[in-house]
Amino acid sequence: xxxATAHDAVFALRREIARIEGRIAETLDGxxxxxxxxxxxxxxxxxxxxxxxxxxxxxxxxxTGVERFDAALHGGVPFAGLTEIHGAASRDAGAVLGxxxxxxxxxxxxxxxxxxxxxxxxxxxxxxAGLPYLAxxxxxxxxxxxxxxxxRGDRAADAxxxxxxxxxxxxxxxxxxxxxxxxxxxxxxxxxxxxxRAREAGRPxxxxxxxxxxxxxxxxxxxxxxxxxxxxxxxxxxxxxxxxGYPAWRVSLSKSxxxxxxxxxxxxxxxxxxxxxxxxxxxxxxxxxxxxxxxGGADQARxxxxxxxxxxxxxxxxxxxxxxxxxxxxxVLRQAG
Amino acid sequence: xxxxxREANAQRIASCDRRAEALGLRPGTGIAxxxxxxxxxxxxPEDTHADRHLLLTLxxxxxxxxxxxxxDEPDGLFLDISGCAHLFGGEEAMRTDALARLARQGxxxxxxxxxxxxxxxxxxxxxxxxxxxxxxxxxEERQALAAMPLGALRLEAQARQGLESVGLKxxxxxxxxxxxxxxxxxxxxxxxxxxxxxxxxDEAISPRFAPAPLSAERHLFDPLQEPDRIExxxxxxxxxxxxxxxRQGLGVLELExxxxxxxxxxxxxxxxxxxxxxxxxxxxxxxxxxLSALGNALEPGYGFxxxxxxxxxxxxxxxxxxxxxxxxxxGDEAAIALLADRITARLGESTVRQPTLRDTHWPERxxxxxxxxxxxxxxxxxxxxxxxxxxxxPVRPIYLFxxxxxxxxxxxxxxxGPPRQFRWRRVTTRVVRSEGPERLAPEWWLDPQPxxxxxxxxxxxxxxxxxxxxxxxxxxxxxxxxIEDEDGRRYWLxxxxxxxxxxxxxxxxxxxxxxx
Numbered sequence: 001x002x003x004a005t006a007h008d009a010v011f012a013l014r015r016e017i018a019r020i021e022g023r024i025a026e027t028l029d030g031x032x033x034x035x036x037x038x039x040x041x042x043x044x045x046x047x048x049x050x051x052x053x054x055x056x057x058x059x060x061x062x063x064t065g066v067e068r069f070d071a072a073l074h075g076g077v078p079f080a081g082l083t084e085i086h087g088a089a090s091r092d093a094g095a096v097l098g099x100x101x102x103x104x105x106x107x108x109x110x111x112x113x114x115x116x117x118x119x120x121x122x123x124x125x126x127x128x129a130g131l132p133y134l135a136x137x138x139x140x141x142x143x144x145x146x147x148x149x150x151x152r153g154d155r156a157a158d159a160x161x162x163x164x165x166x167x168x169x170x171x172x173x174x175x176x177x178x179x180x181x182x183x184x185x186x187x188x189x190x191x192x193x194x195x196x197r198a199r200e201a202g203r204p205x206x207x208x209x210x211x212x213x214x215x216x217x218x219x220x221x222x223x224x225x226x227x228x229x230x231x232x233x234x235x236x237x238x239x240x241x242x243x244x245g246y247p248a249w250r251v252s253l254s255k256s257x258x259x260x261x262x263x264x265x266x267x268x269x270x271x272x273x274x275x276x277x278x279x280x281x282x283x284x285x286x287x288x289x290x291x292x293x294x295x296g297g298a299d300q301a302r303x304x305x306x307x308x309x310x311x312x313x314x315x316x317x318x319x320x321x322x323x324x325x326x327x328x329x330x331x332v333l334r335q336a337g
Numbered sequence: 338x339x340x341x342x343r344e345a346n347a348q349r350i351a352s353c354d355r356r357a358e359a360l361g362l363r364p365g366t367g368i369a370x371x372x373x374x375x376x377x378x379x380x381x382p383e384d385t386h387a388d389r390h391l392l393l394t395l396x397x398x399x400x401x402x403x404x405x406x407x408x409d410e411p412d413g414l415f416l417d418i419s420g421c422a423h424l425f426g427g428e429e430a431m432r433t434d435a436l437a438r439l440a441r442q443g444x445x446x447x448x449x450x451x452x453x454x455x456x457x458x459x460x461x462x463x464x465x466x467x468x469x470x471x472x473x474x475x476x477e478e479r480q481a482l483a484a485m486p487l488g489a490l491r492l493e494a495q496a497r498q499g500l501e502s503v504g505l506k507x508x509x510x511x512x513x514x515x516x517x518x519x520x521x522x523x524x525x526x527x528x529x530x531x532x533x534x535x536x537x538x539d540e541a542i543s544p545r546f547a548p549a550p551l552s553a554e555r556h557l558f559d560p561l562q563e564p565d566r567i568e569x570x571x572x573x574x575x576x577x578x579x580x581x582x583x584r585q586g587l588g589v590l591e592l593e594x595x596x597x598x599x600x601x602x603x604x605x606x607x608x609x610x611x612x613x614x615x616x617x618x619x620x621x622x623x624x625x626x627x628l629s630a631l632g633n634a635l636e637p638g639y640g641f642x643x644x645x646x647x648x649x650x651x652x653x654x655x656x657x658x659x660x661x662x663x664x665x666x667x668g669d670e671a672a673i674a675l676l677a678d679r680i681t682a683r684l685g686e687s688t689v690r691q692p693t694l695r696d697t698h699w700p701e702r703x704x705x706x707x708x709x710x711x712x713x714x715x716x717x718x719x720x721x722x723x724x725x726x727x728x729x730x731p732v733r734p735i736y737l738f739x740x741x742x743x744x745x746x747x748x749x750x751x752x753x754g755p756p757r758q759f760r761w762r763r764v765t766t767r768v769v770r771s772e773g774p775e776r777l778a779p780e781w782w783l784d785p786q787p788x789x790x791x792x793x794x795x796x797x798x799x800x801x802x803x804x805x806x807x808x809x810x811x812x813x814x815x816x817x818x819x820i821e822d823e824d825g826r827r828y829w830l831x832x833x834x835x836x837x838x839x840x841x842x843x844x845x846x847x848x849x850x851x852x853x
Contacts, residue, residue, distance in 0.1 A: 091762070091826055091851070094736055098853025101735075115669065129736050133850060134692035134704045136733035140853055145693045149673070149709060151680060152688055162680055162688075169676055171669035227825035229769070242770050244821050247853045269853075 062103050064276040069265050080202040082195040084222040087210045093129040095227040096208050099249045101141050102269045115173030118149045118166050122159045125180050140271050156183030160190050167197035167205045178208045192218035222255035228266050246270050338379040341368050351383040397603035401643050404548035415454055415542040442601050455534030459489035478535045483509030490530045496523050549647030553577040560599050560640025564628040571624040574646040575617035588613025588654025597643035611710030612674045613652040626682040677709035734829040734850025741847035752836040755818040761848050772819040779812035827852035
């Protein structure tokens with residue numbers, strides 16, 4: 001076989017593999033050098049639905065709007081498919097769910113219609129970390145009663161059965177499965193099923209895990225989420241010391257289909273504007289001096305029609321509780337209990 | 338063999354089998370006498386509980402003939418077969434069929450047919466074999482019962498003895514006697530029994546189950562064993578039900594699948610749906626989940642020879658409007674409802690729920706849960722708290738513990754400040770930042786009142802799962818704090834009560850939720 005023909009054959013095969021895996025194929029430029037087309041940030045215009053071979057949404061991404069993060073994932077977390085999001089311990093459950101919903105919310109410009117979320121937990125998981133609390137979710141993400149369905153299996157196998165059935169249902173906006181530890185039911189087959197069905201249905205299925213070891217699964221993307229100190233609350237006089245403002249998370253990318261190098265990000269989420277921003281290294285090093293840059297209306301415009309996160313709370317209304325510095329001086333630190 | 342019963346401080350025979358009867362033993366004979374006459378007698382203590390259970394099982398089985406089966410304890414069943422007999426080839430054929438089937442199961446049964454329950458009762462107990470097979474036609478009751486002893490009238494023992502002592506020994510004599518003196522002397526119960534037997538007054542059989550307004554069934558010559566074929570049959574039955582539902586403008590909300598096993602055991606499977614439907618394919622899929630969830634618990638044995646699908650609850654079903662805009666949304670809702678029903682059918686009730694916001698500040702009550710698709714319904718805890726208007730909300734965590742978990746606060750700002758350091762699940766956490774307090778007072782105007790966490794440590798005790806969570810002593814006000822630790826984990830915790838009011842004057846602290 002002539003070298004040129006062999007080259008073409010290899011290229012065609014790679015294209016085929018890329019098609020099956022649902023990523024963008026490498027392109028061959030004139031000099032015969034392979035490029036990954038995703039390395040140009042403009043390769044996928046935001047919100048464009050690409051159709052190839054009849055399958056829509058295969059290349060759609062969940063984007064944070066943070067360029068470095070999205071680029072590391074070649075455009076964002078795959079929209080249609082399974083994504084694993086890990087937290088170190090049960091006490092990090094809030095961070096894991098918080099980040100996941102923020103990711104879905106920030107991407108709702110792509111998601112479009114307000115389809116309900118299905119949350120699936122296990123009995124022991126509910127005993128360990130409680131149930132998602134609608135009052136908090138509504139406040140932070142604008143998730144109303146009609147947008148949330150809670151489901152619970154007694155064992156991990158039951159939860160995975162529910163997830164498997166739900167994964168193929170395009171009527172749901174997203175499916176979240178929360179599992180603790182590494183149950184034996186969660187094997188390569190189970191995750192493969194979730195991945196394939198989610199891709200067919202064109203919708204994210206997010207596997208939230210705590211206390212888990214990173215065993216091989218069929219999920220093309222795996223993120224680790226840990227809490228990070230939140231931003232200080234903004235007042236007219238500037239950031240208020242000692243307050244708990246916009247939440248932030250340390251997100252590390254440990255696996256991606258495109259083989260990106262493991263990398264860390266500290267992402268802060270502005271729930272008023274429904275947008276992420278990345279903290280600079282200087283901010284991360286000095287957590288006491290965190291100031292959100294998105295104050296003063298400099299943040300990105302909130303997309304119209306975004307349904308997942310749309311309660312714009314009035315920051316002034318939160319100021320009625322005195323911060324530590326403003327409390328009466330007679331309260332001093334004493335031993336209690 | 339006989340069974341014994343303790344009666345007036347003596348062991349007496351409660352019932353005897355055919356061979357014991359042949360030996361001349363009768364119920365009521367003392368066990369000691371019987372043993373003396375027949376030393377080989379086997380005596381077993383009577384088990385009324387098991388007898389009753391058997392009777393109930395038989396009643397279930399008789400459901401195959403008519404939905405109106407009433408109990409006549411301790412040993413009888415009333416079957417109201419009005420309008421059912423033709424399904425079995427007439428009254429006589431039905432009776433023969435029932436007796437034959439019962440005999441095959443090892444029961445010795447008698448069946449009598451009459452137009453009043455009272456006459457049928459008398460016929461079964463006092464009628465001859467020939468009379469029983471002939472039955473008592475309407476208006477012939479008086480004549481048929483005339484020769485029977487007074488026992489046939491279902492009288493109290495006292496009234497019966499009274500009548501016999503004055504020489505009235507058969508039904509006919511009593512019936513011919515003047516009624517007014519009889520009523521004066523023996524009470525109106527006697528007259529009522531006479532009227533009931535002769536059809537002068539109506540006697541209702543109280544059926545064990547309310548008959549389903551709609552049902553479809555199929556008798557099978559070849560008993561079914563495989564769940565797949567049962568499921569297939571459910572699909573066919575659902576198709577049969579459909580025209581009736583359409584005519585009445587109803588959709589199915591709850592179904593009962595009754596499986597009659599060849600040997601007489603009846604399994605009833607309840608199937609609930611989240612929204613009215615009449616789509617056979619939907620019903621069939623949900624039946625499949627239910628059957629596969631039951632798995633071995635179904636025990637087909639030698640198979641089922643009668644399968645019945647009845648509608649136990651229905652609701653008005655709007656014929657879907659063909660609107661192009663709403664079309665896809667309706668389809669989505671239907672698809673999710675089907676998924677929810679399948680999950681419920683397989684994994685049990687309350688596995689799929691929707692949270693609702695309610696107009697209260699008490700955290701445990703601010704979110705109620707309703708079964709999927711009943712967002713307009715009342716949450717399961719039945720508290721009459723209206724839905725919360727979707728406006729501004731206070732800051733709340735995204736996970737809420739039920740019940741709140743006890744934490745040990747080792748240092749706090751006294752009296753009203755946040756903790757400086759606390760221990761939760763054996764890990765000591767140092768508080769870096771905090772917001773609060775947000776003081777919540779219990780809702781004294783509601784009944785029942787909210788309750789506070791129990792005194793036990795929730796980690797060592799089994800946590801109860803309910804929407805209110807837990808019960809304990811009466812609620813005390815709480816001061817909530819939003820806390821951030823060194824690593825950035827954000828918690829919601831509260832102090833229960835004030836310093837100087839709790840046990841030892843030291844209030845307890847609880848962790849109630851996790852923030853994003």
